[in-house]
Structure formats: structure tokens, C-alpha cells
Amino acid sequence: MHREFISFLDQANKSFKKTFTEIFGGGDAVLRLENAEDKLSAGVEIEVKMPGKKTQALSLLSGGERALTCIAFIFALLRLKPVPFCLLDEIDAALDETNLTRFARFIRKMAEEVQFIIISHRQAMMEAGEIVYGITMPEKGVSSVLTLSMNDIESRAG
Amino acid sequence: MHREFISFLDQANKSFKKTFTEIFGGGDAVLRLENAEDKLSAGVEIEVKMPGKKTQALSLLSGGERALTCIAFIFALLRLKPVPFCLLDEIDAALDETNLTRFARFIRKMAEEVQFIIISHRQAMMEAGEIVYGITMPEKGVSSVLTLSMNDIESRAG
Amino acid sequence: MYLKKIEMKGFKSFAEHTEIIFKPGINVVVGPNGCGKSNLVDAVRWVLGENNIRELRGQKSEDVIFNGTDKFRALSMASVEIVLDNADGLLPLDYSEVAVGRKIFRSGESEFYLNKARVRLKDINKVFTGTGLGKCGYSIIGQGELEEVLNGAPMDRRLILEEAS
Amino acid sequence: MYLKKIEMKGFKSFAEHTEIIFKPGINVVVGPNGCGKSNLVDAVRWVLGENNIRELRGQKSEDVIFNGTDKFRALSMASVEIVLDNADGLLPLDYSEVAVGRKIFRSGESEFYLNKARVRLKDINKVFTGTGLGKCGYSIIGQGELEEVLNGAPMDRRLILEEAS
Ligand SMILES: Nc1ncnc2c1ncn2[C@@H]1O[C@H](COP(=O)(O)OP(=O)(O)OP(=O)(O)O)[C@@H](O)[C@H]1O
Ligand SMILES: Nc1ncnc2c1ncn2[C@@H]1O[C@H](COP(=O)(O)OP(=O)(O)OP(=O)(O)O)[C@@H](O)[C@H]1O
Ligand SMILES: [Mg+2]
Numbered sequence: 258m259h260r261e262f263i264s265f266l267d268q269a270n271k272s273f274k275k276t277f278t279e280i281f282g283g284g285d286a287v288l289r290l291e292n293a294e295d296k297l298s299a300g301v302e303i304e305v306k307m308p309g310k311k312t313q314a315l316s317l318l319s320g321g322e323r324a325l326t327c328i329a330f331i332f333a334l335l336r337l338k339p340v341p342f343c344l345l346d347e348i349d350a351a352l353d354e355t356n357l358t359r360f361a362r363f364i365r366k367m368a369e370e371v372q373f374i375i376i377s378h379r380q381a382m383m384e385a386g387e388i389v390y391g392i393t394m395p396e397k398g399v400s401s402v403l404t405l406s407m408n409d410i411e412s413r414a415g
Numbered sequence: 416m417h418r419e420f421i422s423f424l425d426q427a428n429k430s431f432k433k434t435f436t437e438i439f440g441g442g443d444a445v446l447r448l449e450n451a452e453d454k455l456s457a458g459v460e461i462e463v464k465m466p467g468k469k470t471q472a473l474s475l476l477s478g479g480e481r482a483l484t485c486i487a488f489i490f491a492l493l494r495l496k497p498v499p500f501c502l503l504d505e506i507d508a509a510l511d512e513t514n515l516t517r518f519a520r521f522i523r524k525m526a527e528e529v530q531f532i533i534i535s536h537r538q539a540m541m542e543a544g545e546i547v548y549g550i551t552m553p554e555k556g557v558s559s560v561l562t563l564s565m566n567d568i569e570s571r572a573g
Numbered sequence: 574m575y576l577k578k579i580e581m582k583g584f585k586s587f588a589e590h591t592e593i594i595f596k597p598g599i600n601v602v603v604g605p606n607g608c609g610k611s612n613l614v615d616a617v618r619w620v621l622g623e624n625n626i627r628e629l630r631g632q633k634s635e636d637v638i639f640n641g642t643d644k645f646r647a648l649s650m651a652s653v654e655i656v657l658d659n660a661d662g663l664l665p666l667d668y669s670e671v672a673v674g675r676k677i678f679r680s681g682e683s684e685f686y687l688n689k690a691r692v693r694l695k696d697i698n699k700v701f702t703g704t705g706l707g708k709c710g711y712s713i714i715g716q717g718e719l720e721e722v723l724n725g726a727p728m729d730r731r732l733i734l735e736e737a738s
Numbered sequence: 739m740y741l742k743k744i745e746m747k748g749f750k751s752f753a754e755h756t757e758i759i760f761k762p763g764i765n766v767v768v769g770p771n772g773c774g775k776s777n778l779v780d781a782v783r784w785v786l787g788e789n790n791i792r793e794l795r796g797q798k799s800e801d802v803i804f805n806g807t808d809k810f811r812a813l814s815m816a817s818v819e820i821v822l823d824n825a826d827g828l829l830p831l832d833y834s835e836v837a838v839g840r841k842i843f844r845s846g847e848s849e850f851y852l853n854k855a856r857v858r859l860k861d862i863n864k865v866f867t868g869t870g871l872g873k874c875g876y877s878i879i880g881q882g883e884l885e886e887v888l889n890g891a892p893m894d895r896r897l898i899l900e901e902a903s
């Protein structure tokens with residue numbers, strides 16, 4: 258059991274490093290086992306280095322850097338083991354326009370393997386979708402769903 | 416001490432109700448003392464009702480509804496007792512375009528009494544500012560500040 | 574394998590019978606604040622067996638049943654069904670489509686269905702173990718939950734990795 | 739009363755001497771992810787006496803000193819000064835402008851200044867009590883902190899209200 262986990266962690270670390278440097282265009286990322294007495298119950302530590310900056314405590318990262326680091330972690334796992342579908346609720350809220358475009362491009366690549374259902378308020382994300390659903394409340398308090406084509410979005414999106 | 420706090424709570428409740436219904440265009444909001452044995456150490460409870468919906472537990476509110484409710488609470492206090500300046504870091508992240516415009520309009524009104532320094536990625540907020548500062552990193556890892564005029568924003572904002 | 578369809582009735586703000594057909598690839602959901610987007614995420618979590626009502630932003634299990642507005646009365650039942658395409662046989666069942674359903678009544682009692690046949694929660698959990706849709710899965714990220722990967726303790730991260738392995 | 743100016747040197751990512759002149763009314767700060775916007779908020783909190791390094795996203799008090807990049811060496815000191823307009827006499831001091839400064843060295847020792855004269859943290863706290871800029875104040879809302887008003891316990895809300903009264 259433990260040997261299997263160590264070998265999976267090694268694959269996850271490689272996938273995380275590759276996905277992180279792809280998303281950030283550089284830098285470095287590591288997943289490693291904690292230095293604990295008992296290896297069997299040791300947790301997993303994350304360490305990242307942003308391009309051009311020094312390796313620092315995770316707590317010093319900015320809101321957008323933290324969001325993108327988490328996105329790289331999740332995508333690294335999706336690459337190792339795809340899931341039936343991936344449901345993401347406004348995970349792009351902290352990203353600036355440049356990183357949002359990077360993220361949207363990345364999703365498009367991953368969407369060849371995995372189905373995405375993405376909730377977002379951001380224009381760049383709406384444009385990345387093949388199909389867009391609008392959820393509104395014509396009657397206050399009661400949800401109603403419309404399937405929109407791309408040109409409907411301008412007038413309906415929240 | 417306690418009688419003073421009760422009278423202030425009464426004023427805060429009235430200000431919160433007024434500010435909430437102004438921001439949401441309806442609904443209702445209440446601040447009241449908890450039903451605790453010892454009145455001196457009782458906390459303060461918040462209850463809100465969104466326009467057209469039933470009063471529900473705070474936990475059932477949506478991301479945007481929670482954000483606007485907190486904004487109404489903070490502005491209600493600012494109206495009772497202005498502060499030298501108000502520094503807000505991306506408090507508009509969860510708002511949709513309609514609520515963002517409402518929020519920007521509200522800030523403009525409050526700005527006659529209180530100075531605001533607002534960090535934001537949203538276009539509607541950038542346009543509300545009299546003066547805009549851009550913080551970038553021409554050298555990776557070293558911050559540099561520029562003062563922008565309104566027409567510079569398109570090309571520099573993050 | 575992908576999520577083909579979801580049908581809801583009486584679940585949170587989805588008072589009326591609502592059906593959404595999804596496509597493989599990228600499906601984007603938009604809409605104003607407070608209109609029901611995150612309620613859709615709660616519906617998917619709930620039908621897959623989520624029993625901790627706090628994970629669904631409620632306080633008691635009936636909080637998922639439509640509880641009325643100024644104009645409409647509260648309902649007495651909520652039901653959700655999702656249909657998964659299983660053409661690639663990822664789920665250990667002999668069907669090309671797998672429908673998972675759940676109902677709840679004001680009494681708080683839940684019923685689970687697998688391809689219209691009544692089953693127990695244990696059966697649903699058995700079908701989905703190892704697919705990444707389980708409890709520590711990384712395939713559903715709720716609003717405001719993205720940073721839990723970084724904020725959690727090292728042991729939490731290990732659990733996510735063990736679910737993925 | 740309003741914030742007229744901030745000067746920083748060696749504070750977090752503000753390695754070089756940086757000065758920002760603010761105006762009354764609405765000042766908007768924009769910029770890409772990771773460029774230093776929230777570090778500006780930390781600088782204001784720090785100079786006003788914040789001593790809990792976790793509130794400034796660090797682990798040890800020297801984490802606020804610029805610690806270098808691939809190209810630039812770490813510095814040995816950080817300093818921040820803000821200038822407040824006091825024409826309306828809100829602050830109990832006989833000056834039309836009040837400058838508050840703070841310095842820290844790698845040794846971890848902080849020095850406080852009030853209109854260029856060395857003072858203790860206690861003196862700074864005394865000047866600002868009751869202005870809403872204190873510890874439970876509602877005038878500085880950091881990134882991701884907005885919902886603390888709703889998420890906190892009823893007693894936390896009472897503390898915010900007591901600060902405001
Ligand atoms: N059982 C219920 N019956 C009726 N309405 C409910 C029920 N549970 C939650 N709601 C309502 O659903 C609304 C929240 O919906 P939801 O969280 O899905 O919004 P959202 O579209 O995600 O918005 P945002 O963009 O702000 O995140 C709330 O107004 C809440 O009152
Ligand atoms: N002592 C320090 N020395 C050098 N750099 C530092 C120091 N402390 C923090 N940083 C750097 O500052 C950056 C974070 O800046 P900040 O949080 O202000 O970004 P931001 O502009 O708010 O971004 P976002 O839009 O993503 O919230 C991090 O990359 C971090 O490494
Ligand atoms: Mg939501």
C-alpha cells in the first residue's frame with residue numbers, strides 16, 4: 258500500500274511540475290512527503306517558485322498566484338487519472354485578464370479528454386464554451402434554465 | 416456602557432436596513448442582539464431577506480448575495496461613523512455585472528464623505544475612479560507604481 | 574464517459590421540473606447572482622450521495638427542498654436524476670447509460686435509485702469508488718473551495734492524492 | 739481627514755523607494771496578479787501597528803523585508819511612512835498633517851515614528867483609537883476577508899460594532 262502511494266506521488270510530482278511550468282510559463286513546483294517519523298501517516302507538502310521570484314512560503318503568494326497554483330494541482334491529477342466530468346464553480350474569480358486567457362486556453366486543451374461544466378461571470382470563459390447555459394429567475398426565487406448560442410450571451414449573461 | 420451599546424445597535428440596525436434595501440432595491444435586513452442569558456456578553460445576529468424570496472439561513476445565500484450583504488453592513492457603519500479612509504481589496508470579485516454597476520454607483524455617492532482606495536480587476540470599477548494607479552513588475556519580483564489617466568487603462572490593467 | 578443530462582424538481586430554487594442536456598467538451602453556465610448556478614452544483618453532489626447538509630450550505634436535510642417564495646408555496650419533495658454516458662464501460666455496470674436518482678420528503682427520508690431501481694446509498698458509493706467522483710474527489714470544486722488544496726493540512730492533500738491513485 | 743501619501747522602501751515586493759500620492763474621493767488600484775497590490779494593503783496595516791505577522795501573510799516578522807529575486811539581493815531593512823491630512827482635527831494632535839512611520843531590521847526589531855519623532859507602538863494606538871482604523875476596524879478589508887462579517891460568530895460582530903460606536 259505504502260510503496261504504491263510513493264510511486265503514485267512520484268508521478269503526481271512530475272505531472273504537477275510539468276503542468277505548473279506550462280500554466281505559469283516557467284518557475285518550479287514540487288510535491289513531496291512530509292518529514293514525519295511515521296512514513297505511513299505522513300502528509301504531502303507543496304512548494305512553488307514563481308518565474309523570476311524566490312521560493313517563498315505559500316502564505317506569501319498573491320490571490321491570483323494561489324488560484325493558479327491550485328488549478329495546476331487539479332489539472333495535474335486530471336492528467337494522471339481522468340474523471341467522468343469536472344464541475345468548476347467560479348474558480349476564475351481571482352485571475353487577471355492575462356491569466357484568465359491562459360486558463361481558458363488550458364481548459365480547451367484538457368477538454369479533449371475530460372468534460373467540463375464551468376460556472377463563470379468572466380467573458381473570456383463564456384467565449385471558450387461550445388455551449389452556454391443561462392440560469393435566471395424570471396419569477397423571483399424560482400430558477401429557470403435557457404440554452405444559449407454564443408451570440409445570445411451579450412444580452413443575457415450576469 | 417451596555418445602554419450605550421444598545422442604543423448604538425439600534426442606530427446600526429436602522430442604517431443597515433436602509434443601506435441593504437437601497438443596494439438590493441428591496442428586501443429586508445435586521446441586526447439584533449442574540450437571545451443570551453447574559454445580555455452584557457450577547458453577540459449580534461444578522462438576518463436578511465432578498466427581494467421576492469423568503470427569509471432563509473445565511474448559509475443558503477449565494478456568493479454574490481453574501482458579498483453584497485457584507486458590503487451593505489460595512490457601508491451602514493461608514494454612514495454612522497465615517498473613517499479617515501477605506502481600503503478595499505477586490506471585494507467586488509463575486510458580483511455579476513448588474514450588481515457591480517450598483518456597487519460602483521453606491522461607492523460614488525459615499526465618496527463625498529469618505530476617501531476610498533479600491534483594488535479591483537473589474538472594468539466598471541476602474542471607470543468609477545477619479546484617479547487610477549497601476550502596479551506592475553517590469554522587473555520580475557519588484558513592484559513599480561504608475562499613475563494612470565483614464566484612457567491609459569485599456570492597455571495596462573491586469 | 575461524461576454527464577449527459579440532469580433532471581431536477583423541487584430541489585432548492587429549481588421548483589419546476591428542469592432538464593439540462595450537457596455535451597462532451599466545455600459547457601459554460603452563466604447567470605446573475607442568486608439565480609441558482611451553485612444550487613446546480615449542490616444537486617449533483619446530493620444525487621451522488623452527499624449526506625453532510627453543511628456541504629450543501631444547509632442546516633437540516635430538508636433545506637434542499639424548495640421552501641417557497643413570496644408568490645409560490647413550499648413543496649413537499651425534491652428529486653434529482655443524472656444520466657451518465659457509460660459507453661466506455663468505466664462504471665462496473667452492463668449499461669451504456671447509467672441513471673442515478675435521489676428523492677427526499679419533508680420527513681427527511683431519502684430514496685436512492687440506480688437505473689430506476691431502488692437501491693441504498695452503499696450501492697451508489699460502490700459504483701463510484703475510484704472514479705474521482707468520491708468524497709475527496711478533485712472533480713467537483715464548489716464556489717470558494719479552490720484554495721482548500723493549498724490551505725488544507727498536508728494530510729488532507731494526501732487524501733486527495735490517494736483518491737486519485 | 740484622508741490618506742495623502744504612502745512611501746515604502748524594502749517592504750515586501752516594494753524593493754525600491756516608492757511613493758504614491760492619493761486624492762480624496764475614489765482611488766482605484768489595478769495591475770496583474772502577483773504584482774504587489776495586496777502588499778500595499780499589508781504596508782498600510784503594518785505601519786498602523788499590526789504586529790501579528792499572520793495578518794500580513796508571513797510567518798516571521800522579517801518576512802515583510804524584501805527578500806530578493808533571481809536578479810536582486812535581499813535587503814536588510816523595510817520602511818513605510820503614511821501621511822494623513824488632519825485639517826479637520828480628527829486626530830488629537832496639533833498638526834494639519836500627521837506622518838506615521840515604521841522601520842524594521844533583519845534582527846526583527848521595529849521602530850515607530852510620529853511626525854519624524856521616535857515613539858512607541860502604544861503611542862500610535864492611542865492616536866488612532868476610536869477612528870475606525872483600530873484592530874476590529876471596518877475600514878480595511880483585505881483580499882478574501884469581506885465575508886468575515888457574515889462567517890464570524892455573533893460576538894465577533896459585536897466587537898466590530900463596538901469599535902464603530
Ligand atoms: N430550499 C430552497 N428553496 C428555495 N430557494 C432556495 C433554497 N435553497 C437555496 N435557495 C436560494 O437559492 C439562492 C442561491 O442560489 P445560488 O447559490 O445557486 O446562486 P448563484 O447563481 O450561484 O449566485 P452567485 O453568482 O452569487 O454565486 C439563494 O437566494 C437562496 O435563497
Ligand atoms: N518579503 C518579500 N520580498 C519579496 N517579495 C515578496 C515578499 N513578500 C511577498 N512577496 C511577493 O509578493 C507577491 C504577492 O504580491 P501581492 O499579494 O501584493 O499580489 P497582488 O497584486 O495582490 O496580486 P493578486 O491580483 O493575485 O491578488 C508574491 O509573488 C510574493 O512572492
Ligand atoms: Mg454561486
Ligand SMILES: [Mg+2]
Pocket residue numbers: 319320321504775776777881
Ligand atoms: Mg491581491
